[in-house]
Amino acid sequence: MASSPKAPGSPNYRSRANSQISPMASPMVSPVASPKVSPMASPKVSPVASPVASPIEEMDMSLLSWLTNTHTVLKWPVTILTVAALLVAGAFAGIASRKSLEFLDNSIGSAVFFIFPLVCSVVLDWPTGLLAAVVSLIVFARLQKRDSSEGFSDTVNDKSEQNTKLISNPHRWFIERMLGERPVAISSDRIITSAVQGNDSRIASSSSPSQSPSLSIESSSSSHK
Amino acid sequence: MATTRVVTDDPTSLVDASLRMIVILGLLGWNAFEALSLRTPYPSSMVALWDSPVWRMMLLFIVWVGAEWCPRVGLMTGMAVVMYIVNMIQIV
Numbered sequence: 520m521a522s523s524p525k526a527p528g529s530p531n532y533r534s535r536a537n538s539q540i541s542p543m544a545s546p547m548v549s550p551v552a553s554p555k556v557s558p559m560a561s562p563k564v565s566p567v568a569s570p571v572a573s574p575i576e577e578m579d580m581s582l583l584s585w586l587t588n589t590h591t592v593l594k595w596p597v598t599i600l601t602v603a604a605l606l607v608a609g610a611f612a613g614i615a616s617r618k619s620l621e622f623l624d625n626s627i628g629s630a631v632f633f634i635f636p637l638v639c640s641v642v643l644d645w646p647t648g649l650l651a652a653v654v655s656l657i658v659f660a661r662l663q664k665r666d667s668s669e670g671f672s673d674t675v676n677d678k679s680e681q682n683t684k685l686i687s688n689p690h691r692w693f694i695e696r697m698l699g700e701r702p703v704a705i706s707s708d709r710i711i712t713s714a715v716q717g718n719d720s721r722i723a724s725s726s727s728p729s730q731s732p733s734l735s736i737e738s739s740s741s742s743h744k
Numbered sequence: 745m746a747t748t749r750v751v752t753d754d755p756t757s758l759v760d761a762s763l764r765m766i767v768i769l770g771l772l773g774w775n776a777f778e779a780l781s782l783r784t785p786y787p788s789s790m791v792a793l794w795d796s797p798v799w800r801m802m803l804l805f806i807v808w809v810g811a812e813w814c815p816r817v818g819l820m821t822g823m824a825v826v827m828y829i830v831n832m833i834q835i836v
Contacts, residue, residue, distance in 0.1 A: 602808055610800035613833045646811030646818055653807055653822045660830040683836050685788060703785040704835050 590642070598643045602650060609654035612661050624662050632659055684708065753815055764814050771820035779827035786831065794832045803828070 612620070623631060632655040640648025685704050695702065755761035778784050793799040803825045811818025 602805075606801045606804050606808075609804045609829075610797050613794075613800070613829055613836075645815075646808050649811045649818050649822055650804065650808045653804065653826055656826050657829050657833070660833050664833055685791060699783060701783065701785050703788060703791050706835070 594643065598647055601639065601643060601647055605647075605650050605654045609650075609657050612654065612658045615661065617662065617665065620658060620662055623658065629659075632656075764817060767810075768814075768816050768820055771817070771824055775820060775823050775827070779824050779831075786828065790828070791832070791835070794836060800829070 622628065636648045636652035636655055639651040683704050683706050686702055691701070694700075755764060778786070807818060807822045807825050810821040
C-alpha cells in the first residue's frame with residue numbers, strides 16, 4: 520500500500536495534490552480508506568481542504584480562444600442583423616439606380632460577389648451564405664441592365680407616365696404569334712425619332728432649302744418577357 | 745465543458761419528410777417549367793406584385809427560412825427567387 524502511486528506519502532500523490540485534483544479523487548486517498556496514512560498528510564486530502572484546492576481553470580488568454588468566444592457570443596445577433604441587411608439590400612437592389620451600385624462594377628466588386636457569400640457561410644451559417652449568394656446575384660443582375668435614362672427611352676417624352684405597362688389585351692401581335700412569344704409587359708409602346716437637324720454642306724449646295732423639315736416617325740416597339 | 749452540437753438535416757418525422765418531398769418536387773416543377781422557360785410568362789399577379797417591397801423582402805426571407813428547414817428546399821427556393829427577380833429586373 521505504501522508503494523501505491525496513490526499513497527499519500529508518495530511523490531505521485533504530492534504532485535497530483537499540487538495540481539488541483541478534483542474532489543472526486545479524494546475518497547480514494549482519504550485516511551479512512553487507507554489506515555496506514557500518516558496524520559501529517561491527512562490535512563492535504565481532507566474534505567475540508569478540498570474546496571480550497573478546488574479546480575480553478577486558468578483563463579485562456581490566447582487570441583484564438585478570444586476569437587472563438589467572441590464568435591460564440593455574437594453569432595446569433597450578427598446572423599439576425601446580417602439577414603435583415605440582406606433582406607433590405609436584396610429587396611431594393613432591383614429598383615436601385617445603377618449609379619449607386621457602380622462601385623461594384625469592376626474586378627474587385629465581382630470578387631466581392633463570391634467572397635461575401637463564402638464569408639457568411641463560414642462565419643455564420645450556410646443558410647445565411649445562401650441568402651447572401653442570392654442577393655449577390657440580384658445585384659449582379661441589376662448591374663447588367665442600364666438605367667432607362669441611358670437607353671432608347673430617353674427620346675420618349677414620358678416624364679409624367681410610367682414606361683412599362685402590363686399587357687391586358689389577350690390578342691397578340693402578328694410578330695408575337697409568329698415567334699411564339701407571350702409577353703406579359705411592354706417596356707415602351709411608342710418611340711418618337713426625329714431627323715438630324717443641322718447644316719449639311721452637300722444638301723445646302725444641291726437644294727434650295729437650307730434645312731430639311733423635321734420628320735416625326737411613330738412606331739411601336741419592343742416587348743419582352 | 746466541451747459541448748458537441750449535432751447538426752443533422754434528416755427529417756424528424758414522416759410528416760416532415762413528406763412535406764419536404766412535396767415542396768422540393770413543387771419547386772423543381774416550377775423551376776423547370778416556369779422559371780427557366782423563356783416561353784412561359786410569369787402570372788400577371790406576380791408581375792404586379794413586383795412593385796411591392798414587402799413582397800420582395802418576403803421572397804428573400806422564404807429563401808432563408810427554407811434553407812434553415814432543409815438544404816434542398818433552400819437551394820430550390822433560391823433558384824426560383826433569383827430567376828424571378830432577374831426576370832423582373834430585365835422587364836421593369
